[in-house]
Amino acid sequence: MVFPLSPGANEMKIGLTYDLRSEYLSLGYSEEDTAELDKTETIEGIETALHSLGYQTERIGNARSLMMRLLNGNRWDLVFNICEGIFGDGRESLVPAILDDWQIPYVFSGAATMALSLNKALCKRVVRDAGIPTPDFCLIRGKYDLDRPKPEFPLFLKPVMEGSGKGIGAYSLVWNEEEFRITCLTLLERYNQPVLVEEYLPGREFTVGICGNGEDARVLGIMEVIFKNEVPEIYSYENKQNYKEAVEYQNTEDSELAAACARLALDVWEVTGSRDSGRVDMKLNRLGRPEFMEINPLAGLNYKDSDLPILAAMNGMNFTQLIDAIMQAALKRIYGSEMTSVIIQSEQYSYYPA
DSSP states (O other): OOOOOOOOGGGOEEEEEOOBHHHHHHTTOOTTTTTTSBOHHHHHHHHHHHHHTTOEEEEEESHHHHHHHHHTTOOOSEEEEOOOOSSSTTTTTHHHHHHHHTTOOEESOOHHHHHHHHSHHHHHHHHHHTTOOOOOEEEEOSGGGTTSOOOOSSEEEEETTOOTTTTOSGGGEEOSHHHHHHHHHHHHHHHSSOEEEEEOOOSOEEEEEEEOSGGGOEEEEEEEEEEOTTSOSSOOHHHHHTHHHHEEEEEOOOHHHHHHHHHHHHHHHHHTTOOSEEEEEEEEOTTSOEEEEEEETTOOOOTTTOHHHHHHHHTTOOHHHHHHHHHHHHHHHHHSSOOOOSSSOOOOOOOBOO
């Protein structure tokens, strides 16, 4: 496919694809069911940032709305896609696959990467095959797997295809066979998907923000998740929903540790084929070395509450600058050359070196 010459920012019409949380709540889905979906203020924040950068925008909505619009003849120069989906193991891949079929460029990773990253076990196998450290693990698909070999206790259990801490709580950390069986069976029934069983890493927890593609990929910052007093040290659904009371975030000041976290994150970014911007989560093992936990190539973009904007702000990049950096990365990837925003010129942000 050959794209036309890149238009200027003020000539570009950007379509916005998203899953609005309120729409699914109104259909009877629970708060936890919709945890990964977006608030109206998230869409408004992205739209405001894009407008300030000189782009025109049009709200599209979810995958079904996108399909209807396409069949009705609507087109866009670029789609800013944050659709998480809610059904099936390819839910994050659906919008990228549709846009690929219609040859419409879009921001963030493609369908293959989205499918890989959603399935944490498959992603860990790819990462491990590349020689990147990740906790030993096994997969429990049903009751028949409970007696198969697994890593040594303590173990950490979670659904294999969820985000935003869904299916994670104090119960996820198990110390013996009885706890293991009870938690596995409970998760299998509640989430109707396999359970990822991992060796528990006892060390500190970090999330690393990345922006860019190929040799241009850079780390935006490395944020440590620190649990407050009397809060279980598990980045659970409950703790994520109440993060202001449960945790505090800090930049990593240890230069040696920061370099190790940055290198691991960039290696994962490359091997998974991730694009434009996202986050890589990791924890330290017993020796104090980082190991890969999971990657989020579709990181939350609520300008107040999402980890990536918070991390960026801690490193001197406001929300509009973050959206600008993401757009610049996508446009360079698609058109082969950098574009200049109308309002904010692309700047050299304080990236860690590749």
